[in-house]
Amino acid sequence: MAWTNFFRRHTLNILGGVFTMLLIVGCSISYKFTGTSINYDLIKTIQLDNVANRAPYGWAPMEAMFNNKLQDLYANQTRLKIVKRGGDLHIAGEITGYDQYNKSISADGFSSQVQLKMTVNIRFTNSKTNESWERQFSATTQYNSTQQLSAVQEQLVTEMVKDLTDQIFNATVADW
Numbered sequence: 001m002a003w004t005n006f007f008r009r010h011t012l013n014i015l016g017g018v019f020t021m022l023l024i025v026g027c028s029i030s031y032k033f034t035g036t037s038i039n040y041d042l043i044k045t046i047q048l049d050n051v052a053n054r055a056p057y058g059w060a061p062m063e064a065m066f067n068n069k070l071q072d073l074y075a076n077q078t079r080l081k082i083v084k085r086g087g088d089l090h091i092a093g094e095i096t097g098y099d100q101y102n103k104s105i106s107a108d109g110f111s112s113q114v115q116l117k118m119t120v121n122i123r124f125t126n127s128k129t130n131e132s133w134e135r136q137f138s139a140t141t142q143y144n145s146t147q148q149l150s151a152v153q154e155q156l157v158t159e160m161v162k163d164l165t166d167q168i169f170n171a172t173v174a175d176w
Helices: 002-026 061-077 149-173
Strands: 045-048 081-083 089-105 111-126 131-144
Touching: 045 061, 061 081, 061 089, 061 149, 089 131, 089 149, 111 149, 131 149
Parallel strands: 045 081, 045 089
Antiparallel strands: 089 111, 111 131
């Protein structure tokens, strides 16, 4: 009988606790933030010129990888229509650098890490606000000197292209 009285007196407390636990465990908040600061009433189109590889040394596929990633980023993260000519926003440029540097030296005096650096020169114009600028963006990554660049190049260039296109996106349409 003592347990029955205890249970009756504390039923609301128990149910409240169970309900709170279910609420905490069962609910989650999902928020997607692209960070764009585009006035879509004013800006409707973007012209993305082909960014050519003008680096003295380079890897042939990186030009296509860069241009595809840049187009995908604007297509997926904005509502802007990509046009061939006369865009409200205009991005042009070239890959100007693709270089390797010895990053660190091991105890035996030889290089243990190699740094790969990719540099892109970008020209941006916003025809609606008369804003324009030209900037260089760089991305770096490292790999172990015991590896051949050809064995890791695709992965490293993919990482640098993502970094570079994110930097360009943030500089042109994000409010960071």
